[in-house]
Amino acid sequence: MGERLEGESEPLRIVFEGVAKIGEVMSTFKNVTLRPEDFSSPVALQMALTRIYDTILKSLTETPRKAYVAEIRFTDSMGNTVVFAADLGESPPPLPGTRVKARIVVELLEDRAE
Template sequence: MLKSKQLNILNLVTVLFLVKFMSEGEKNTIKKEFKGEAKVGKVMKNFASISLKPEDLSSPVAFQMAISRLYESLMKVFESGGPESTYIAEVRITDDTGNQISIAIDLGNNIPPFSSEKVKADVQVTLYEE
């Protein structure tokens, strides 16, 4: 089973890019499939709103304001009953221009049924007109 303290940075290997153009029975649809990897781990759900932005590090005053904002957010989390844990999968793929894309998928409160914290991931994007 997975252990929450084993969450590390993911090394991505992109394997396959598929493009499908559909018009039969579908209105001008383009489907693209990306293959990558995901890292499964445990996070505190209430901490999602607590984050630093690049502009928070632009000056000492901006940093001090960010620290105050983080402190207030942490206090609200603990006042509302404390942090709630959930399992997520951090999915990483590389797009067609070489940029790494990372998304998080909430897997719920129960331990996922995977034997390893590293799993394969398929991401499908469908473009269509309404």
């Protein structure tokens, strides 16, 4: 990736194994999100549903485009399930099937403020 500066230590690398589910989403729906606070009260949920409804209505006026995403799931070192998404672009990934293995590499680097 980048060059290592003189005196800089090697990055600490941690590798996790997980699974990924590959699917399609409409590109306009990428903006639809539900946050934990959206479920904090009935009014908060109504506001979230209004946001979703507005996004869906906007999507009807745009040319529909599909994008491929991977929902990646693994268990961290503390036993917590971690789930995140990765955008794979507009063409199908060259992988067999919709469920595949995932390898997550975390590198911890020295933060040198200059």
